[in-house]
């Protein structure tokens with residue numbers, strides 16, 4: 001696996017290094033030793049799947065408030081999505097910065113997201129599914145969010161005629177600019 005840093009401290013794109021043959025390919029997608037060697041999380045409390053019926057489905061931007069922060073390891077297991085990580089913490093030196101990476105079933109990439117960052121994605125294809133490893137148990141009352149189109153973040157989402165967004169995600173208040 002290749003661990004590619006991004007402009008957000010601690011956020012990595014993890015590229016598999018597949019071995020191919022005439023049957024197809026084999027690739028390691030996780031290794032506790034390689035993660036520990038880089039100071040990354042190796043303890044995962046829960047795994048989740050997010051299935052998205054329609055292309056243009058946009059979920060996010062979500063995070064869990066302290067002390068229930070979640071480290072997330074996210075990959076796409078069907079279809080394709082633009083995955084976005086943003087710093088929505090006004091007291092952070094990287095406040096308002098965001099990074100985006102295409103996660104697809106074909107590229108088998110993953111994104112490693114430290115606790116405290118906001119996470120979201122927009123799907124490119126019907127039937128897109130994402131698989132999450134989460135470092136902490138989900139606490140509903142600790143769920144926080146920022147709007148996908150918050151001017152403070154200015155996330156450049158892919159153009160889309162008709163996004164599918166949950167009413168809660170449309171109702172998050174503006175972040176301070």
Ligand SMILES: Cc1cn([C@H]2C[C@H](O)[C@@H](COP(=O)(O)OP(=O)(O)O[C@H]3O[C@H](C)C(=O)[C@H](O)[C@H]3O)O2)c(=O)[nH]c1=O
Pocket residue numbers: 048050059060062063119120121132138166
């Ligand atoms: C996140 C989560 C949700 N749920 C329950 C709560 C609801 O009854 C149902 C759907 O939850 P929600 O609408 O919050 O799901 P998403 O909008 O996909 O939220 C996720 O989307 C963004 C992109 C993320 O990064 C997080 O994983 C998470 O916030 O699953 C659980 O039981 N456990 C969980 O960890």
